[in-house]
Each structure stands twice: as C-alpha cells, then as structure tokens.
Amino acid sequence: METALLGKPMLVVYRLSPMTARLAKPLVRTKFLSMVNLIAGRAVVPELIQNAFTPQRVAAEAEKLLSDSEEAKRRVEEMNRGLEEVRQLLGPRELSKERRMKL
DSSP states (O other): OHHHHTTOOOOEEEOOOHHHHHHHTTTOOOSOOSHHHHHHTSOSSOEEEGGGOOHHHHHHHHHHHHSSSHHHHHHHHHHHHHHHHHHHHHOSHHHHHHHHHHO
C-alpha cells in the first residue's frame, strides 16, 4: 500500500506452499489479491500469483514497466492514473491515517 500511496509503479507477487494454496483456493472469492487492485476494483497493478510467479514472468513484467519503449511509458502512465484513483478513494492523508488506526 505504501508504494501505491507514493505513486510508484509496481508488480505484485504471491506464492504460498502448494498445500496452503490448495486449502485456500476454495475460500478465496475475490478477483484480486493486492490491496491496490481490491480498492480500485480493477487491475491497476499486475499480480503474479502462485504458478504465474516465475523468474521469467517477473522479468517480462518488469521489462514492460522499465523499458524506454512507448508501450512501457503508456503502461506506467496508466498505472499512475490508477494509483492516483486509489489515493483518491482512500481520502486525505489525515483521514487515511485515522482509518489505519481503527484497524
């Protein structure tokens, strides 16, 4: 969440042990796992979950954000717009701090 609040492009990765993943899969009923995407209600940042989290996929997704290509610049701009949307949804910094304290 801190990275999102700072407006920095990111890539989210999660991997559980195979047994934990098998046990959790029927219980998870959400389209996204990252807080950024959950708050936005859409894919703002890429998520590489479980078997999709490989060195090759991480490198490919990072390249899509870090290269000097026009496509990479477009992706970063789009992600920044989404991150700004998340910051707006969370409200003013003071209010966000107050909300965090209640958790």
